[in-house]
Amino acid sequence: MRWNLGLTCAAALSGFASKASADVFRDPDTGFSFSQKDVPITTNNDHITFRVAIPSPAPANQPYDAVVQIVAPVAAGWVGVAWGGSMTNNPLLLSWYNGGSGVVSIRRATTHTAPTIYTGATAQILKKGVKTNGTHWQVTAQCAGCTSFATTGSGTKTLNPAGSNRLAFAYSKAKPAQPGSATSPISVHDLFNYWEHDFAAAGNPQFADLVNRNL
Numbered sequence: 769m770r771w772n773l774g775l776t777c778a779a780a781l782s783g784f785a786s787k788a789s790a791d792v793f794r795d796p797d798t799g800f801s802f803s804q805k806d807v808p809i810t811t812n813n814d815h816i817t818f819r820v821a822i823p824s825p826a827p828a829n830q831p832y833d834a835v836v837q838i839v840a841p842v843a844a845g846w847v848g849v850a851w852g853g854s855m856t857n858n859p860l861l862l863s864w865y866n867g868g869s870g871v872v873s874i875r876r877a878t879t880h881t882a883p884t885i886y887t888g889a890t891a892q893i894l895k896k897g898v899k900t901n902g903t904h905w906q907v908t909a910q911c912a913g914c915t916s917f918a919t920t921g922s923g924t925k926t927l928n929p930a931g932s933n934r935l936a937f938a939y940s941k942a943k944p945a946q947p948g949s950a951t952s953p954i955s956v957h958d959l960f961n962y963w964e965h966d967f968a969a970a971g972n973p974q975f976a977d978l979v980n981r982n983l
């Protein structure tokens with residue numbers, strides 16, 4: 769049974785040249801080397817693959833950009849990454865696939881209610897990392913301001929570029945109401961989950977060049 773599941777997973781993602789078990793994924797489309805994690809969607813035995821690329825070297829305790837690549841089942845209306853590992857008081861990078869393009873939107877919430885647009889970070893789609901096949905969509909986006917952010921009060925949190933950071937995701941089956949707009953209202957997620965992401969394996973010496981090549 770385990771073997772069957774493995775085969776299903778590999779087949780489902782083969783169009784993305786993905787290896788479900790690998791921690792580092794070298795993306796032939798974008799040229800980035802990503803640290804990746806498959807995070808289970810507990811409701812249907814599926815998973816979402818999250819990939820993170822950062823500059824190398826990235827100075828400790830200073831802001832640095834990140835590129836995130838999300839491979840989600842086509843049933844996903846939107847997927848969000850919470851960079852601080854919880855819904856509140858950190859940048860929430862929302863992404864979805866819309867008719868051949870990817871859309872990215874950064875939001876923030878102080879309570880467990882609909883997050884609002886967050887201007888403390890900016891994100892852009894990296895077009896060469898956007899695609900779909902019969903089973904999955906993939907969106908790739910660069911974010912400035914996602915790895916270092918105000919928490920509550922006067923606190924600032926900077927994710928460790930040389931170690932592991934706890935991230936969270938939220939998944940919604942419903943597409944945003946205005947899928948062509950990054951400011952579209954969204955409805956609440958169907959599930960969320962947490963994982964530890966290894967940023968030490970996410971370094972890219974040519975980070976800035978790669979971003980420019982993929983715009």
Ligand code: HEM
Pocket residue numbers: 848849850853854855856860861862875880881882883936937938954955956957960961
């Ligand atoms: C309309 C939009 C949203 C609404 C109404 C909403 C509402 C809620 C509510 C009521 C909970 C508590 C659920 C429980 O404890 O069982 C929750 C938890 C959570 N939500 Fe949202 N949410 C929204 C969008 C988002 C987005 C965009 C993210 C991005 C990643 C997110 C991430 C999470 C996470 C990680 C949790 C777990 C508790 C925590 O870590 O704070 N949510 N949400």
